[in-house]
Amino acid sequence: MQCKELEAVLESEGLSPLPQEAREHLASCTNCQDLLADLSAIVVAAKRVPAEVTPPDRIWISVRAQLEAEGIIRDAEPRVTPAPSPWWQGFAELFRPRVLAGVGTGLFLVFGGFYLVEHRGTTNIAPQPTPVQTQASQNPNTVAPPSTEVNPVAPAKNPLRQVQTAHAASVAPEPRPSNKSLLPSPSENAYLGDSAAVLSATEDSLPRRELTGNATVDASLRQNLRTLNGFIAECEARLKQNPQDQLTREYLNMAYQQKAELLTAMMDSGRSEH
């Protein structure tokens, strides 16, 4: 056997036990001995090369995501569905801090908006607190005028309610009038005159005797009425001097409304006592 023939045997049979002829050639050929020894050393070294290498986890994550996207993996990780909770736990959701904060902010914005609208509508003319308000806040015995909602008197039959309604309409927020519109119109003057007449007639009809059964309260109500009448008289005097004084006109309007409310309260008190 020649060296080439031995190599052909190695190529076809590998390094496994060689046939007799090849072994005889090997015994006498150092080149082939070296070749066989080197190839065996390579095989042994190859066994030390790791056959497995752990891949990074991101590969499977990526493969899995792709397979799920393609619908090949059909049962993705089961989603944990919470057990049905009792109905009252729904209310507990309302009191979570985030929900409360959101609701609070919303309410603040809503009420702030209302306040701004109302404030702008009333502060365009910058009304000062009326004497009745000031006095009522200073005097703890003062009975505040009742709201119109609790007024048992029907609006159509109650002249004071007409005054209140007309006043509310007159102070409703409107675009600021031009200089020309600041002049009192004949209808406005007539309205003020009518209001004064109605209020005077109502005041005259008040019972002279005690109203509420409480002398202190009666005295406080009558004192408020006197103060209000004095303020009204002052406003009317100023308007006579300067009919174009829009601010005084507004004050007078508000004073009429307060007087109407006060008279309503006084009349209601007297009526309920009887």
Added chain:
Amino acid sequence: MCSSTSVLGTTLKGTRRIASSSGAAIGLLARPRPTEPVAWTEAEAIRRSQAGDSAAFDFLYQLHSRRVYALCLRMVNNPADAEDLMQEAFLQLFRKIGTFRGESAFSTWLHRMTVNVVLMRLRKKSLPTDSLEETLDPDAENSSPKRDVGAPDLRLSGAVDRVNLERSIEQLPPGYRTVFILHDVQGYEHNEIADIMGCSVGNSKSQLHKARTRLRELLQEQIRDQARQERQSAKAQTGSKE
């Protein structure tokens, strides 16, 4: 001669290499994740994955990913490319798993896909290596490594370490490299390699022998280079002393 007996889709020799490296029994080769309730056989995992069971996909991946990754890594010598190739190989595998009928071992089927993906990538990259057709043709002139008759025969015994060998493997043509890694590193038999590579058993044996002899030349060159550098450095030291 070839142990083609399939046990759970893995041949005996392939199993030996897997078991020896992971220390696990057949069918329990993959390190089960803590959430996995059972350790399936490979056949059962294949059947379940064909029905779209995500845990079965996970099981099969864990079972084979380390060997596939090692193959890709040895073939391209670049971790990023290896990850990319492995991902592509497993995507192809799982996309086609519904067509797997068990004619060949599952690992063989998987490695065939992996080798195809890797070789396709190497062809696209047009690396300065021999083409697969050339290296798989035993009669081609360039495929037969020539022995340098004039060069001294260096004994490699004791001089072949893992680093030198891996460096030399990198320089092998893709066809040689694939056969050598599959047989000598990963422990596949020639009939399996023939199935993976799509060639005959004789061709696989021939490719393996040529790969080994080419490695011998490359290692000898490395040893010569190292000896030359040592001589030059020794000369430089003696020159500086004089």
